[in-house]
Amino acid sequence: NAGVTQTPKFQVLKTGQSMTLQCAQDMNHNSMYWYRQDPGMGLRLIYYSASEGTTDKGEVPNGYNVSRLNKREFSLRLESAAPSQTSVYFCASSESQTSYGYTFGSGTRLTVV
Amino acid sequence: SQKIEQNSEALNIQEGKTATLTCNYTNYSPAYLQWYRQDPGRGPVFLLLIRENEKEKRKERLKVTFDTTLKQSLFHITASQPADSATYLCALEVDSNYQLIWGAGTKLIIKP
Numbered sequence: 001n002a003g004v005t006q007t008p009k010f011q012v013l014k015t016g017q018s019m020t021l022q023c024a025q026d027m028n029h030n031s032m033y034w035y036r037q038d039p040g041m042g043l044r045l046i047y048y049s050a051s052e053g054t055t056d057k058g059e060v061p062n063g064y065n066v067s068r069l070n071k072r073e074f075s076l077r078l079e080s081a082a083p084s085q086t087s088v089y090f091c092a093s094s095e096s097q098t099s100y101g102y103t104f105g106s107g108t109r110l111t112v113v
Numbered sequence: 114s115q116k117i118e119q120n121s122e123a124l125n126i127q128e129g130k131t132a133t134l135t136c137n138y139t140n141y142s143p144a145y146l147q148w149y150r151q152d153p154g155r156g157p158v159f160l161l162l163i164r165e166n167e168k169e170k171r172k173e174r175l176k177v178t179f180d181t182t183l184k185q186s187l188f189h190i191t192a193s194q195p196a197d198s199a200t201y202l203c204a205l206e207v208d209s210n211y212q213l214i215w216g217a218g219t220k221l222i223i224k225p
Contacts, residue, residue: 004156040121040217041217042117042202042204042214042215042216042217042218043157043202043204043213043215044215045212045213048212058212090156090157092156100159100162101147101149101159101160101162102147102149102157102159102213103159104156104157104158105156106154106155106156107154107155107156
């Protein structure tokens with residue numbers, strides 16, 4: 001019962017470097033999400049994919065891109081990392097209706113120096 | 114501005130007592146309100162969902178109330194245990210795209 005799997009768990013980048021965060025779910029969920037979590041703040045939505053083949057911007061999309069590779073996988077790319085992107089990133093998935101809540105991965109702790 | 118407020122100060126409760134956490138919101142008319150538990154270094158875990166037309170929802174030792182007039186939800190843990198110590202997050206679903214708006218969470222500490 002893997003649920004939502006995120007890789008890597010930790011990453012340190014230098015300013016200007018790029019990287020892709022990977023996310024996969026095995027629950028056959030239609031919707032997937034990328035959030036960032038910063039101290040003292042609620043989770044903020046970066047991008048989401050309501051269904052395979054669609055992606056939309058969330059609250060804080062600047063500096064990020066996403067790809068919904070198939071129904072299982074949803075990746076987040078930082079093209080040119082900035083210190084302001086230091087955060088913990090969570091991927092989540094849900095059924096199209098939210099009666100069962102979101103299922104989250106264990107997170108990626110990213111530090112940009 | 115639109116916002117969700119949870120008590121930012123940690124809540125210390127004696128084991129066996131009832132813990133009550135508060136989630137207040139302004140300028141929203143949410144269809145659903147959800148509660149999650151988050152342990153250090155882990156992702157949030159879904160606990161309960163309550164709809165706007167429901168006053169109360171229970172699951173084992175957990176109870177959630179939802180007062181759309183007061184714009185408030187209360188989350189109760191009865192017979193609290195040290196294992197209940199965690200940060201608890203509330204989230205509102207505010208539009209038809211099933212997106213959630215999140216509170217910053219309240220840290221609950223249950224003392225033996």
